Amino acid sequence: MTPPQDTAPDGLPYPQRLWATFSVTIAILMAVLDAAIANIALPTIARDLHVSASDSIWVVNAYQLSVVMSILPASSLGDIFGHRRVFKTGLAIFTLASIACALSPTLLTLTIARVIQGFGAAGIMGVNIAMIRFIYPRKEIARGLGFSAFVVALSSAGGPAVASGVLSVASWPWLFAINLPVGFVALFVLGRFLPAPKGSGNPFDWTSATLSSATFGLLVIGLEGIAHGQAAWQASLELLAAVILGTVLIRREMKRPAPLLAVDLFRIPVFSLSVLTSLCCFTAQGLGMVVLPFYFEGALGRSQVETGFLITPWALMVGLLSPVMGRLSERYPAGILCTVGMAVMSVGMISLALVPADAGNLDIALRVTLCGLGFGLYQTPNNRLVQTSAPRERAGGANGIGSSTRVLGQTTGAALVALVFGLLPPVAGEPGHSGSVALFIGTGISVFAAVVSSLRLADFSRSRPPAAAD
Numbered sequence: 001m002t003p004p005q006d007t008a009p010d011g012l013p014y015p016q017r018l019w020a021t022f023s024v025t026i027a028i029l030m031a032v033l034d035a036a037i038a039n040i041a042l043p044t045i046a047r048d049l050h051v052s053a054s055d056s057i058w059v060v061n062a063y064q065l066s067v068v069m070s071i072l073p074a075s076s077l078g079d080i081f082g083h084r085r086v087f088k089t090g091l092a093i094f095t096l097a098s099i100a101c102a103l104s105p106t107l108l109t110l111t112i113a114r115v116i117q118g119f120g121a122a123g124i125m126g127v128n129i130a131m132i133r134f135i136y137p138r139k140e141i142a143r144g145l146g147f148s149a150f151v152v153a154l155s156s157a158g159g160p161a162v163a164s165g166v167l168s169v170a171s172w173p174w175l176f177a178i179n180l181p182v183g184f185v186a187l188f189v190l191g192r193f194l195p196a197p198k199g200s201g202n203p204f205d206w207t208s209a210t211l212s213s214a215t216f217g218l219l220v221i222g223l224e225g226i227a228h229g230q231a232a233w234q235a236s237l238e239l240l241a242a243v244i245l246g247t248v249l250i251r252r253e254m255k256r257p258a259p260l261l262a263v264d265l266f267r268i269p270v271f272s273l274s275v276l277t278s279l280c281c282f283t284a285q286g287l288g289m290v291v292l293p294f295y296f297e298g299a300l301g302r303s304q305v306e307t308g309f310l311i312t313p314w315a316l317m318v319g320l321l322s323p324v325m326g327r328l329s330e331r332y333p334a335g336i337l338c339t340v341g342m343a344v345m346s347v348g349m350i351s352l353a354l355v356p357a358d359a360g361n362l363d364i365a366l367r368v369t370l371c372g373l374g375f376g377l378y379q380t381p382n383n384r385l386v387q388t389s390a391p392r393e394r395a396g397g398a399n400g401i402g403s404s405t406r407v408l409g410q411t412t413g414a415a416l417v418a419l420v421f422g423l424l425p426p427v428a429g430e431p432g433h434s435g436s437v438a439l440f441i442g443t444g445i446s447v448f449a450a451v452v453s454s455l456r457l458a459d460f461s462r463s464r465p466p467a468a469a470d
Contacts, residue, residue: 090123
């Protein structure tokens, strides 16, 4: 098999395409899985490192903050120096940092290692969808995105089970140590088979990168501060600072020919509508994922084990539908598929808000399945439209905006749940009232997402999968 060429004008031939997809898939699986399994290990980590439960949360927060602060700069670096180079560097950093995590003797060293690991994950997630765009032919991009969405959903759903399985036979460092052989295999494969599209060669904008990192970091810290009961004045200052820095960043980027934050892409109507739809949808999903455990255990009296099984159909439906939606989005406009999906998700969320207290597990699981069905109908077509509505040479910028939108949406959803619980704290005898209110809010956000998505139907030539969008 010949090594990858400098350009991949319309996808890779078989079997190079399969091997390239394999390497991207493994890297994404590692990055998503590590974000999920760390939550399960926190009690064990806290006990072994002799720290409090609240301090151990930094193991999770450090990784999330590092990712959200560096994902846009990583996407920009992909456009400048080539997506494969950034992807490969990100995977190498992630793998080496996993070794440091496994060998960390203290919480401080583990937290630092997790920050570095987050930088590596940003390199992976910041360009992974852009890489798919060069691996698959234009007419089959949605299939690659569908498979990627399937892997993400499977990793999210299976994260707790994987962590529990590893911890049942080994200590927590092995959760990170297993990344070592997997990461090296992926590095070897991608080095031989991943396409190497040329970068623009533009200089990297350090000022914009700093503004971007500060903006998104303060925004996430502020939203998480609301979610964790931080003083109102402190959270407000953090959010205000994020808005001010974000405004400076946008004004700066509007004047640049190759901006780090691709604000110029928002001049494309279908791109703007797709990003707004994504923000709303991930906000509703983030809200649901946070509120449902409290709702099921507090209002419906389910155990932790039952709650885990009841929530699983959401991720399971997304995983099962993703490959199917990849093919359907090649034939039907994303505006139709996403609008139907968000309408179904709205029905699922309002049905959960109205679930009777004596409902059986099958009844509850079917309502959760509706939410997963709606989200699964939406995700792949919308991701494809975000990516293909942008020029091919701006694939990294579109990828960065899409990834940042996902994180911000999920964080906003969690903050909304915390806000509802703060204003309407659960009380004995009515533990489900605040949970129902949060689900009604999620329903409203889903309906709004469906309305925004439907606006793309005004121009079918822009919403229909383009044959030559590049």
